[in-house]
Amino acid sequence: MASFLATPREWPRVLTGHVDALAANPADLDAAVRAGAFDGLRKAVRDLGATGTIATIAASGLRGRGGAGMPTGAKWRAASAQPADQRYVVGNGYGADPAVHTDHALLSSDPYAVIEGLVVAAFATGATQAILAVRADDAALVTMLEGAVLAAEEAGFAGEDVLGTGHAVYLAVRPVQGAYMLGEETVLLKALEGKRGQPEQMPPYPTERGLFDRPTVVNSIQTLAAVPWICREGGSAYAAIGAKASPGTALVQLRGPAGGGIAEVPLGTPLRDLVKLAGGPGPRPLKAVLVGGPTGGLLPAELLDTPYEFDALRSAGAHVGSGSVVIADDRTCVVDLARLLTRFSADNACGKSIPCRIGLRRLYEIGDRIAGGRPKPTDATLLGDLAHDITASGLCDHERLATLPFTSGMRYFRSEIDDHILRSTCPAGVCQPIAVAAGAAHRDPA
Amino acid sequence: MSTIPGMGMVRGMGLTLRRFFAPKATIQWPEVHADVAPKFRGRLQLLYDEYGTLKCETCFQCAQACPIECIDMGGMDTKGRFHVHWGPPETYGERREESAVRRSGRPVADHAFTRFEAIDLAPLDAILEAHDYDPRDMLAILEETQAAYGHLPVAALRHISRVTGAWYAMIYGTATYYRHLRFEPPAVTDAPPAGAAQRELEDAYRSALDTALGLGGRPS
Ligand SMILES: Cc1cc2nc3c(=O)[nH]c(=O)nc-3n(C[C@H](O)[C@H](O)[C@H](O)COP(=O)(O)O)c2cc1C
Ligand code: SF4
Ligand code: FES
Numbered sequence: 162m163a164s165f166l167a168t169p170r171e172w173p174r175v176l177t178g179h180v181d182a183l184a185a186n187p188a189d190l191d192a193a194v195r196a197g198a199f200d201g202l203r204k205a206v207r208d209l210g211a212t213g214t215i216a217t218i219a220a221s222g223l224r225g226r227g228g229a230g231m232p233t234g235a236k237w238r239a240a241s242a243q244p245a246d247q248r249y250v251v252g253n254g255y256g257a258d259p260a261v262h263t264d265h266a267l268l269s270s271d272p273y274a275v276i277e278g279l280v281v282a283a284f285a286t287g288a289t290q291a292i293l294a295v296r297a298d299d300a301a302l303v304t305m306l307e308g309a310v311l312a313a314e315e316a317g318f319a320g321e322d323v324l325g326t327g328h329a330v331y332l333a334v335r336p337v338q339g340a341y342m343l344g345e346e347t348v349l350l351k352a353l354e355g356k357r358g359q360p361e362q363m364p365p366y367p368t369e370r371g372l373f374d375r376p377t378v379v380n381s382i383q384t385l386a387a388v389p390w391i392c393r394e395g396g397s398a399y400a401a402i403g404a405k406a407s408p409g410t411a412l413v414q415l416r417g418p419a420g421g422g423i424a425e426v427p428l429g430t431p432l433r434d435l436v437k438l439a440g441g442p443g444p445r446p447l448k449a450v451l452v453g454g455p456t457g458g459l460l461p462a463e464l465l466d467t468p469y470e471f472d473a474l475r476s477a478g479a480h481v482g483s484g485s486v487v488i489a490d491d492r493t494c495v496v497d498l499a500r501l502l503t504r505f506s507a508d509n510a511c512g513k514s515i516p517c518r519i520g521l522r523r524l525y526e527i528g529d530r531i532a533g534g535r536p537k538p539t540d541a542t543l544l545g546d547l548a549h550d551i552t553a554s555g556l557c558d559h560e561r562l563a564t565l566p567f568t569s570g571m572r573y574f575r576s577e578i579d580d581h582i583l584r585s586t587c588p589a590g591v592c593q594p595i596a597v598a599a600g601a602a603h604r605d606p607a
Numbered sequence: 608m609s610t611i612p613g614m615g616m617v618r619g620m621g622l623t624l625r626r627f628f629a630p631k632a633t634i635q636w637p638e639v640h641a642d643v644a645p646k647f648r649g650r651l652q653l654l655y656d657e658y659g660t661l662k663c664e665t666c667f668q669c670a671q672a673c674p675i676e677c678i679d680m681g682g683m684d685t686k687g688r689f690h691v692h693w694g695p696p697e698t699y700g701e702r703r704e705e706s707a708v709r710r711s712g713r714p715v716a717d718h719a720f721t722r723f724e725a726i727d728l729a730p731l732d733a734i735l736e737a738h739d740y741d742p743r744d745m746l747a748i749l750e751e752t753q754a755a756y757g758h759l760p761v762a763a764l765r766h767i768s769r770v771t772g773a774w775y776a777m778i779y780g781t782a783t784y785y786r787h788l789r790f791e792p793p794a795v796t797d798a799p800p801a802g803a804a805q806r807e808l809e810d811a812y813r814s815a816l817d818t819a820l821g822l823g824g825r826p827s
Contacts, residue, residue: 259809260816297787298802337746338802339785355745356777357784373743418822455812492821501819505812511784591819 165266166415166424166438173402175390175410176383177425180270188305190312193273199318201389205281206326209392214285215241218388220396222408227253227346227381228453228482229558230407230471233388236378239368241286243376248288251353251372252279254295254382255337257344258454258483263412264382266423268295269302271386272309276332278385280319281392283330286378290331291319293382294349297336306334341509345557346379348511359513360557383412383484404429407470411481417488418443426469433465435486445490448589449574451498453482455505456562458569459495478569480562494591495574496581499566500528506563517560520551524567532592536582545571726762730755735770742773749782753801758792 165177182196183189190198205214219234240248252275256264268275279291293310295303310332314320321329340358342348347361350372371377387409391399400408407428415421419440426435432450436442449459452469458479460467467477474480489498507521527544530536537543548564548571555561571578580586634641734751738744748771752763759782768775782788786804817823 259812298806339787339805341805341808352746352785355743355747355781357780359784418820487816487820489820493819498819501815505815508808 164422165270166422168424168426168438172425172427173410174425175399175402176267176274176386176412177270178390179274183271187270187272188309188312190273190309190316193271194316197393198273198389199277199313201392202277202281202284202318203324205392206284206324206328211241211285211287214281214392217396218285218391221391221399222396222406223384223387223391223399224407224409224471225381226383226387226411226481226484227344227379228480230481233380233384236368236380237282237286239366240288240376240378243369245376247290247373247375248283248286249372249375249377250279250283250286250288250291251346251349251377251379252291252293252382252385253344253346253349253379254293255344255349256296256483257341258414258485259341260416260487261414261454261483261485263414263423263484265296265299265302267382267386267412268306269299272306273313274386274389275382276309276313276319278380278382278388279332280313280323280330281388282378282380282385284323284328286376288378289329290333292353292372293332293334294337294343294353295334297338303334303336310334340511342511342559345559347557349379350377359511360559362556403427404468404470404473406472411469412484413469414483414485415439415488416485417441418445418490429468429470431466431468432460432486435469436465436488439486439488442488442490445492447488448491448493449489449495451485451487451489451502451566452479453562453565454485455483455502456480456559456565457482457485457487457502458565459489459499459573460569461573464573478565478572480565482562492589492591494532494587494589495570495577496528496532496587497589497591499570500525500532502566503528503563506559510559510563514554514556514560516551516554517556517563520547521560521563523547524551524564528567531578531581532587534585534592538582540582541571541575541578724760724762726756726760728763728766731763731766735767740771742771745771745773745778745781746785749778749788753788758789761790 165180168174179193179196179198183192186192193199205217209217215234215237218237219232221234223233224230225233225236254264254268254275256262275293279293283289283291293306295306297303310319314332317324319330319332321331323330335353337343337349337352340348340352342358342360343352345360346367347363348358350367351358351361353372367377367379369376371379387399403409404427410425410427413424413426413435415424415435415438417436417439419442421439424435424438426438432452436447436450447462447465449461450465451457451459452474458474458477460477460479464477467473469481469486471481503521503525507518507525510517510521512518524544524547527536527540527547531540544567548568552561552564552568577588580588581592731752734748734755737751738748745767748767749759752767753759756763764778764782765775767773768778782790786808787801789801789804
């Protein structure tokens, strides 16, 4: 059972609202129904109808929680408008970032919210097949989800006749594993087709040509879990939560010197409050927050008032990404951290696009050179040029975003990078064998 | 050496004339397509440009695509800067091994012939039948085949290709991509389950991140 961090009482709980009621057994369908599960589905199929449901989701302003923040209503509308003999809905529960456990927490504490969201999405877009793709690692969770799907079908919430309306929505749980890139939607679809996992150029988007070339809605399971609440409470109620252009709440994985955990926060919450939720920066001064996971951006302490929200983060040089917010204090070296993240991105590149496969490798090699004490005077320029070229020739978002650790580092911590390149010092005292700046060698021996 | 002056030229003209009247091998592509086997990929050859430098961009596209992971890049760039491959100079076999481990996290065992040995196909046939010989279930078929045999024997992949109609190269491409699939039996009997390859990578990332943050290996 996953536990969530306690948040201020006035923060709405859209995604974790049923967690306490289901604490004893999250797969208990009766307890879930008593708590209000499938009320949203009932409202969608009885009162709203397919187009009404899409209109409600569009009115709520819900944006995809998978990272990019695509408007969900528009995505569903595009899929339903596409003529086809078959449509699919795929719940993306892969959770690619190894340091983020929000998908697991959500699925293991309230599986019916995701299942209900899937059925609503399938109903609204006219899909008869809905697939819940999850990590294969946790066999117990997969079994639990399969049981939950079966229970929902037996109770008539899914299957050949959803709530007596004659609509069929068949659900399947598909465990996937074996590659970081499976989180990316076109790669996930490739895996579900039994193929090598490499992304496809978009457009055409999956809503036009997706699984087995049929229109397909791929939504993060966090996006889907918000859908029942929106159907139940109405689009405007959801639009009233959080930031204006990014309404609603999101699960955030916090990590810092003083602890961390998963919290449901309204979008638009300043980063400062998220740092506070994670227990603050600890005894040392905060240096940066890494927002967005391995492809995230490093934001300095001066930007702690940035709202945690899609657009503000993007313009600050970070992104919502995997929903991870990591607090770094002055023991962290920006170059060291950026090269680690870039190396992870390079190691996990699928190999299809050359600037991604080779460019990212070259990028972390520059980082290695800088950290290793043998930088070239031009390395800062080279770093910037290369990052720009990689981003500009991106095939998938992985490639377009994987340069963020370095580009945000260059933007906000340029003097620290210059210290490495021009003065052979690492202010944080991390990089070797560079001469350590006097007075800054305070790294704990642990 | 010919002693008759001009004989070389006559011979040359003779060859020209013979070729001139011989049937041509030119194919009017794209109107006409040559009849080649589907797995034909052209001849593997490194070309030089007009200045005599290799045209290879060391983009690693070929190494990445090579199904048996026998291609890798090695050497220095034109300015004598970096080694383009990731290890000391070594024999072809060593490089192939190292390249495979680096790129796919799996060694290529040198049991070049044993891997082609015939196997008992009964368990595989049961798996294929359960999936209705549908190539769209390829990942599940491969996972179950690995569960039945402990790894993916070449004979099994060939059989899968034959009965599902999917190209062997496509199956191989799928199987090499996912880290939990493997082509040789684990070297030790208590080897970790196949899925551990990806998990190891993720654990390494988590602990490296913590180290970079100065947090040590504290559990999250
Ligand atoms: C490298 C990479 C990894 C991704 N990982 C995930 C993931 O783990 N979970 C997820 O829901 N979306 C992930 N995405 C985003 C998906 O491609 C896709 O946009 C998302 O599932 C769509 O759902 P949404 O509209 O609800 O956000 C990833 C994207 C990229 C480029
Ligand atoms: S590395 Fe790239 S450029 Fe070089 S031979 Fe292979 S595919 Fe061609
Ligand atoms: S991850 Fe496939 S090309 Fe970058």
